[in-house]
Amino acid sequence: MIRTAIYPGTFDPITLGHVDVVRRGMKLFDRVVIGVADNPGKGPMFDVETRLHMVRETFAGEESVEAVRFSGLLVDLAHQQQASAILRGLRAASDFEYEFQMATMNRRLDERIETAFVMAREDYTFVSSRFIREISAMGGDVRELVPEVVMGFLHKHQESLQR
Ligand code: ADP
Numbered sequence: 001m002i003r004t005a006i007y008p009g010t011f012d013p014i015t016l017g018h019v020d021v022v023r024r025g026m027k028l029f030d031r032v033v034i035g036v037a038d039n040p041g042k043g044p045m046f047d048v049e050t051r052l053h054m055v056r057e058t059f060a061g062e063e064s065v066e067a068v069r070f071s072g073l074l075v076d077l078a079h080q081q082q083a084s085a086i087l088r089g090l091r092a093a094s095d096f097e098y099e100f101q102m103a104t105m106n107r108r109l110d111e112r113i114e115t116a117f118v119m120a121r122e123d124y125t126f127v128s129s130r131f132i133r134e135i136s137a138m139g140g141d142v143r144e145l146v147p148e149v150v151m152g153f154l155h156k157h158q159e160s161l162q163r
Contacts, residue, residue, distance in 0.1 A: 003028075004083040005116065008035035008074050011051045012044040013150045014058055015132055017124035021089035022065060024118040031064050033081045038071040045133050050153060057149040075110040086115045091125045137161075 005025055011018060011034070025032045034055050038048045046054070052069050059065040070077045074086060086106060088099055103115035120127075124145075132142050136154045143151060 002030045002082075003085070004031040004033060004081055005029040005085040005087040006033050006035050006074065006078050006081060006083045007087040008037060008070070008077070010037050010039050010042060010044060010129065011055055012042070012046055012129045013051065013132060013146060013153065014055050015124070015127045015129055015146050015150075016144075017089065017091070017120045017127040019058060019147060020120040020124055021087065021118055022059070024120075025087040025116075026062075026064055028116065028118075029064075029085065029087070031066070032087065033077075033083060034059075034065065034067040035070045035074070035077050036067060038069055045157065046153060054147070054149050054153060058147040073109065075106055075113060078110070078113050084113060086113060088115060088117050090117045090119050091128075 005028070007022060007025060009018065022032055022034065036048060036052045036055055044051065048069050052067055055067040059067070068077070068081070078086065086103070088103070090096065090099060099117065106113060106115060127145050132146055136142050136158070142154070146154070
């Protein structure tokens with residue numbers, strides 16, 4: 001039996017914190033499907049196709065990692081992908097409340113799907129997509145916190161704002 005987990009998020013943009021979560025997930029599951037949420041309500045910096053592209057480039061060559069775009073219920077995506085688990089990352093206690101609510105709600109929707117939490121490397125505990133967007137918008141250097149492909153898109157975004 002192939003064990004599949006869905007790792008959902010906005011990935012606006014993907015960071016090395018996310019990458020670390022996926023790599024830990026790869027040790028626990030045979031297949032990790034990254035669900036890139038089509039979350040227009042959140043007013044993302046990058047459109048869903050660009051976010052998906054950055055995720056796919058980051059894991060190019062990793063056969064056990066896939067990325068799909070999704071909207072709607074996470075449990076529906078889990079069914080579609082024949083996943084038995086949802087993978088999430090925890091940074092600090094501040095993540096807990098929201099993650100707890102989401103895991104409990106998803107369990108109510110389908111109690112067969114388990115949510116699994118992993119903690120990223122300590123160096124990434126402070127890394128969030130929001131932080132990357134803000135620092136980069138102010139001209140700060142985030143090279144060591146995001147996959148290489150993301151840097152190009154951050155620069156492009158900066159240029160489009162300056163035009
Ligand atoms: P969303 O904001 O839509 O929940 P994110 O893309 O920000 O999605 O995050 C997806 C998941 O990855 C969440 O479970 C989040 O806690 C986790 N995560 C994000 N960054 C890190 C990090 N640096 N270390 C550990 N987990 C992280």
